[in-house]
Amino acid sequence: MTQESYLPHDATHDLKRVVVATGNPGKVREIAEALAGLGWELEPLPSNVSMPEETGSTYEENAALKACTIAARLGLPALADDSGLEVDALGGQPGVYSARFGNCASDTERNTHLLEKLRGQKNRRAHFRSVVILAYPDGDMECYEGKVSGTLLEGPRGSQGFGYDPLFVPDGEERTFGEMSVEEKRPLSHRGLALRELLAAHSE
Numbered sequence: 001m002t003q004e005s006y007l008p009h010d011a012t013h014d015l016k017r018v019v020v021a022t023g024n025p026g027k028v029r030e031i032a033e034a035l036a037g038l039g040w041e042l043e044p045l046p047s048n049v050s051m052p053e054e055t056g057s058t059y060e061e062n063a064a065l066k067a068c069t070i071a072a073r074l075g076l077p078a079l080a081d082d083s084g085l086e087v088d089a090l091g092g093q094p095g096v097y098s099a100r101f102g103n104c105a106s107d108t109e110r111n112t113h114l115l116e117k118l119r120g121q122k123n124r125r126a127h128f129r130s131v132v133i134l135a136y137p138d139g140d141m142e143c144y145e146g147k148v149s150g151t152l153l154e155g156p157r158g159s160q161g162f163g164y165d166p167l168f169v170p171d172g173e174e175r176t177f178g179e180m181s182v183e184e185k186r187p188l189s190h191r192g193l194a195l196r197e198l199l200a201a202h203s204e
């Protein structure tokens with residue numbers, strides 16, 4: 001799905017208030033930091049509203065499902081990210097199922113599960129992908145994508161970030177995402193790259 005497949009953005013849309021449609025605090029931090037310059041009022045998901053179940057088989061489907069459901073429910077523009085880690089040695093897994101990998105209950109358990117799967121594996125190549133969708137209550141959508149490639153370590157390093165960050169060293173860097181601040185991770189990360197496109201489109 002490309003950005004062109006979406007209806008054009010209508011300049012009359014009210015973009016002062018935008019709901020960040022995620023229950024993932026790591027994503028909230030990164031989205032707020034990346035979009036600070038736009039002057040939007042980024043609102044968290046109200047506590048009485050829950051995220052829809054992710055029933056799609058692609059990042060695009062899930063991001064659209066999340067953003068559109070929340071935009072329609074609250075009558076406000078909503079921004080959602082669907083993302084995942086694709087590991088070459090695992091044929092691209094866990095990918096769109098990254099949040100549920102191994103049915104683990106926590107990021108730490110998921111990292112341990114991934115390390116187990118890769119034990120003795122020389123090919124540590126992996127890629128993070130993010131699809132960010134900004135949906136409007138009238139059904140309009142904008143879609144942005146980002147990807148970063150790198151290497152998975154044999155043990156975690158760093159306690160910043162979230163998810164698989166402590167295992168992932170992006171190409172050209174020595175530190176894991178888990179050893180970087182939100183500001184340092186942004187220009188390198190899949191989500192940062194997708195949000196940079198959104199920022200550019202709305203700064204014109």
Ligand SMILES: O=c1[nH]cnc2c1ncn2[C@@H]1O[C@H](COP(=O)(O)OP(=O)(O)O)[C@@H](O)[C@H]1O
Pocket residue numbers: 022023024027054081082083084085096098099128161162163164165177189191
């Ligand atoms: O920037 C990242 N760093 C580390 N892990 C990430 C990142 N982006 C996505 N992931 C992993 O992929 C999963 C993507 O989850 P998803 O986008 O379906 O929903 P979520 O918002 O409920 O976490 C995350 O839970 C995390 O495990």
Ligand SMILES: [Mg+2]
Pocket residue numbers: 054062082083096097098099
């Ligand atoms: Mg998902």
